[in-house]
Amino acid sequence: MPQKQREKFFRFYLPLFLFLVFLLFPFYWMFATTFKSDVELYNLKLNPFLIHTWSLANLKHLFFETRFLRWLYNTFFVAITSTVISLSASLLAAYGIQRIRFKGSNLMGIGIFFCYLVPPTILFIPLATMIFKLHLWDSLWALSLIYPTFLIPFCTWLLMGYFNSIPKELEECAMMDGASRMWIFWRVIIPLSLPGILSAGIFAFTLSWNEYLYALTFISSSLKKTVSVGLVTELVRGDVYHWGPLMAGALFGSVPVALVYSFFVEYYVAGITGALKE
């Protein structure tokens, strides 16, 4: 192997490979556990990394003996509604703070960021009171409205950074051409910010998808649970872990997020780096 290739192998491909193994192993573990029978799973004499006899029993348990599909639907519903609400609010907030330099706009930006720093463990009690008074207890809308409390600050900050990378002259030029603020916002800012909006959206979607604490507190009936809460509350009974269906649920619960990421990975990277390349 020539010197240059060897160097590239050790400095690039080998670390990449190790990183991939580290990253993908949990998925493999979920996959392997899903397709093993209970007998094989608890037999310590067998190699735990291999599947000796394939079994669909865990999938059957997950899909037919729990309300997994319903939970999946609930999670989608909550993730999508809260993402849409958060993005709409954040786009306007971020644009306002970043570009309409009104008095106290900086302070407002910082204030919004501080909201993000308050942990849900402190917030869920007062929020519970509010949800109760709004008669949204045990309703998916409770989550759709609560998630934006941490999604909006996050998305706003991400979008503020992104808007900042769009040259101000573009807007000024449009203004002289006779465009109104809203027109500029729709026709110039939004199209140019698509990478930023997509990455904020992916973040929001993932955070809502994985959220646990609020979903656990505000939802009690089995039909309205999300995947993260449903799996843990209904497949861990007392101190009995139904590892097979649990892992199957984890696997199928993480697939949508993985798909979302892989479809938009380019936009996502551009959104994070905030670069508007000409």
Next chain:
Amino acid sequence: MAEVVLKNVGKKFGDVVAVDDFSLTIRHGEFMVFVGPSGCGKTTTLRMIAGLEDITSGEIFIDDRKVNHVPPKDRDIAMVFQNYALYPHMSVYQNMAFGLKLKKVPKDEIDRRVGETAAMLGILDFLKRKPKELSGGQRQRVALGRAIVRTPKVYLFDEPLSNLDAKLRVQMRLELKKLHEQIGTTSIYVTHDQIEAMTMGDRIVVMKDGRVQQVGEPLEIYMHPVNRFVAGFIGSPTMNFIEGVRVEKEGEDLFVITEGLRLPVAAEKREALAPYAGREITLGVRPEDLSETEFPDAPGAFTAFVEVVQPVGNQIYVDVRVGGRDLLASISPQSRVKTKQDILLKARLENLHFFDADTEEAIG
């Protein structure tokens, strides 16, 4: 075409004065250049004319209409920005048609105007491309086209050529000038490059620290700068300044004297300089007003020691030392001047500049 009038215009950012008491009349069809070092307020002034910046004090008129509180879109102006400000997600055609569409100009009229302008600028072949597929020069043309196609009353240029490489800049400078002669619309052009200012402007405004230093035609400013700043800013290479030069009267004649240098004052400057007899002033002499001579007794001749020789082709720049001071002379390329030798130089006396040592104002 339009006349732009600024009356005592001022701009403050908090406590910082960006533009102070700026008064100027820009005539119909004039190409006016604002020039000055960065932070001198030239761009701020332009932006106030555009309506992108509020005015703290004073008044701005475009064609007798006071526009202090008129939003940019209603001022009938177009601006070309340094970074072109082309919409990256739109094609060249869409970029150029943007303003016309907003004005609800009929589609075939837009097509015609964009086509004509693109042909004039030589960008007809790029109409379908996105800005990122164009070179810097082509982008700049599109930006110009976008301004021209709207046929506004006034064009504003904010350092439009600074992002181009040197060669292209010279070419675009020429094209812009031709374009202005063809279209004839009142134009205001901001630059920090004094060569751009000299070559393009019908008139130039030299600014410093938010204040107008001098307004005039390029050569007028070059020949008769009103103060030391303008004298140093306009002209390339820059003027030599010799501080602590004594003015002495000998009979009818005046001399300016410093170590190694004794220059008679030209007749037309004598009267103005006479009150300074016995005092110290600052002497300014442009490198191109120093030439090599063979006659040591010629008026204005002096000996200098050559330190560095820089031939540039049509001229030779010679760094010389006279009485402990460094001077730059721009002499004929035929000269056989060598480093570490004495050279006999002669100053063109009628072109000497004198500045008050305290106020730095020009004398005479």
